[in-house]
Amino acid sequence: MGHALCICSRSSIIIDNKRYYFIQKLDEGGFSYVDLVEGAQDGRFYALKRILCHDREGQKEAQTEVEMHRLFNHPNILGLTGHTFMERGGKNEAWLLLPYISKGSLWSVLEKLRDKSSSMSESRILHIFRGVCEGLKAIHDKGYAHRDLKPTNVLLEENDKPVLMDLGSMNKARIEVKGSREAMAVQDWAAQRCTISYRAPELFNVESHCIIDEKTDIWSLGCVLYCMMMLEGPYDLVFQKGDSVALAVQNPVAIPQHCRYSEGLQTLLSSIMVTNPQERPNIDWVLERVKSLQSSDGGAMETNRV
Known part of the structure; x- marks a missing residue:
């Protein structure tokens, strides 16, 4: 890990003995900021994610995020170019240097379509969704779960290749809960790290003795x-109204009656969004169904699950 240095007069930083120039701010969240920087040597743009570490636990979580990036070398998972930990103004920060994808997130693309009263073609949906599934399969195959999959955490490259990002909530896929105290700890963690309108039903009311696994993803x-398909999440409106998402996810997902997409794609959606995690398919089954839909151009699907 290289030495980090902030050279304020030139608005530049050094990570792993390479200099990068600050260009502009891109985004900010509760505990992190993302800046656009340019490599002094290669002239390429990068996204610099700065994570504020308020205590040792925060540093540990940032280190885990670094390790998760290092664990994968997959075209559908965002890679890590470099990183360092440093102290600025008496505060500790973790700096993660990531590839910059100018097209932005899947959500930003969907928002533009909604603003134009347009929609995404079924073939495009299947193309992007297949890439998301490929990335998720790589995560699950190594025994981990993403835990915060949502359109804002999917970046799109120019050829619509999706790249999964924000690995900060990732952990071991299988969590064995023993007792009410552990159940409450998992529930509290999920409330902080798993976006409410994309959170699996079993994470709202964690049972005292259960297994939480990758089916949350x-x-x-x-x-x-x-x-x-609809240009908004199934529970976005519920959350915006202030109604109970925890209650809403206990019922089957409602597909609008005049949905423009094929019966095959609608069946796939209904098959995935099953409230009982034990009845939910695994990623291999989902990926096979997506491939089947692509090859049959939205034709009929088998309904048997693995």
Whole structure:
């Protein structure tokens, strides 16, 4: 890990002995900021994610995010170019240097379509969704779960290749809950780290003795598919109204009666968004169905699950 240095007079930073020039702010969240920077040596643009670490636990979480990036070398998962930890003004920060994808997130693309009263073609939905599934499969195959899959955490490259980002909520796929105290701890963690309108039903009311696994991602995946089809998440409006998302997710997802997409795509969506995680399909099943829909151009699907 290289030494980091802020050279304020020139608005530049050094990570792993390479200089980068600050260009502009891109985004900011509760505990992190994202800046656009340019490499002094290669002239390429990068996204610099600065995570504020308020305590040792915060530093540990940032280190985990770094390790998650390093764990994967997959075209549908955002890579890590470099990183460092440093102290600025008495505060600790983790700096993650990431590839910059100018097209932005899947959500920004969907918003533009909505503003134009347009929609996404079924073939485009399947193309993007397949890439999301490929990235998620890579995560699940290594025994991890993303835990915060949503359109804002999917970047799109120019050829519509999706790239999963924000690995800060990732953890081991299988969590065994033993007792009410552990159940409450998992529930509290989910409330902080898993976006409410994309959060799986089993994370709202965690049972005292249960297994939480990667099926939480499958539910979120269904929400992402719904959002691509309807240009808004299935529970976005519920949340915006101030109604109970926890209650809403206990019922089957409602597909609008005049949905413009094929019966095959609608069946896929209904098959993914099953309230009981034990009845939810795994990522391999979902990926196979997507491939089947692509090859049959939205034809009929089998309904048997793995």
